[in-house]
Amino acid sequence: MxxxxxxxxxxxxxxxxxxxxxxxxxxxxxxxxxxxxxxxxxxxxxxxxxxxxxxxxxxxxxxxxxxxxxxxxxxxxxxxxxxxxxxxxxxxxxxxxxxxxxxxxxxxxxxxxxxxxxxxxxxxxxxxxxxxxxxxxxxxxxxxxTRYLAEEVADIILTDPERHLKLGGETRPVTVLFADIRGFTAFTARHTAQEVVETLNQIFSELTRVVFAHRGTFDKFIGDAVMAFWGAPLASPDDALNAVKAAVEMRGVFIDLCQRSGGRLSGLGLCIGVNTGEATVGNIGSEKVMDYTIIGDTVNVCKRLQEAATGGEILISEATRARLGDRVRAERREPITVHGRLEPVAAYGVGEVVGDG
The missing domain is CATH 3.40.50.2300 (Response regulator)
Incomplete structure (x- = not known):
């Protein structure tokens, strides 16, 4: 034959x-x-x-x-x-x-x-x-x-994978989101390793689902934190709004998980930071091992916003707030200091999304 x-x-x-x-x-x-x-x-x-x-x-x-x-x-x-x-x-x-x-x-x-x-x-x-x-x-x-992107975004990338998935980076405007579980270190001390892993998987599954629902790109898990971004590999005029919508939904989902846990998740809070600006985006690493990610000052500022947020709070930067118009209620907070910057960064606490128009 x-x-x-x-x-x-x-x-x-x-x-x-x-x-x-x-x-x-x-x-x-x-x-x-x-x-x-x-x-x-x-x-x-x-x-x-x-x-x-x-x-x-x-x-x-x-x-x-x-x-x-x-x-x-x-x-x-x-x-x-x-x-x-x-x-x-x-x-x-x-x-x-x-x-x-x-x-x-x-x-x-x-x-x-x-x-x-x-x-x-x-x-x-x-x-x-x-x-x-x-x-x-x-x-x-x-x-x-589809482990990192919404399904419709993955379909678009597959139409020209060499263009979207080649090794290298480019500078482009993005909106970055960090979501950290506050109080999780103490939680790990009170629970078994299996319980810790099961809890993280439950929370992360919900948070990444929200990222994809709002057309975001999942970047990575960092300990008990989630990093995601909007604007790459595909950009939209509503990237900043979609990121903030995701943050608001994450907060609601996390509260719901805690309420349904029967007290098991008491003492935990979700702290979220969102920032908009230019960053280097692309497949960074080697031909054999690469990571589609973003790097730059925009990412550092976002991480600092997340660290400054209290449990259940969403802090966004001036650059993000400027792209939202009157579609999101946000109140000015104390400026935050960022390592390497002479001037503090303006911060705003997000209340709720009030419109999509």
């Missing part, structure tokens, strides 16, 4: 039993698994139940022509990338054009040369195999991406 024929399945569609048997004999001898159908409706049922790797389809059949079968296969997401070869006694340019317009990938005339037929079959199956490998890679990549 040829290496490229292993486990590859071919569907043969022809209303003439002799043609079906002849094609099946050729292809079975070549090592392919074959299924047969005597009309278009049966072919579509078989293809839907178990999509083949290639279809050989006669053109002239009762009730449903081969062209109609081809169009139906190409219009079905489950079979749209399955190669279709039209097999017919008709050899005019018009018939070949009709086959192409129906979506056929090749055209073979009867009586066919078995060597030529097998050559075309092998060529199309190699293309199909490459497509399947790319699809498998994309599925794996999508699974990885």
């Amino acid at each position: 040829a290496a490229d024929s292993a486990t590859r399945k071919i569907l043969i569609v022809d209303d003439d039993w002799l043609n079906r048997d002849l094609l099946e004999a050729y292809l079975t001898d070549a090592g392919y698994e074959c299924a047969t159908a005597s009309d278009g409706n049966e072919a579509l049922r078989l293809a839907t139940a178990s999509p083949p790797d290639l279809v050989l389809c006669d053109v002239q059949m009762p009730r449903m022509s081969g062209y109609d079968v081809c169009r139906a296969l190409k219009n079905d997401p489950a079979t749209q990338f399955v190669p279709v070869v039209m097999v017919t006694a008709l050899d005019s340019d018009d018939e070949k054009l009709r086959a192409v317009e129906a979506g056929a990938d090749d055209f073979v005339t009867k009586p066919f040369n078995s060597i030529l037929l097998l050559t075309r079959v092998r060529s199309l199956l190699r293309i199909k195999l490459l497509h399947d490998q790319v699809e498998a890679r994309n599925r794996l990549l999508r699974e990885v991406l």
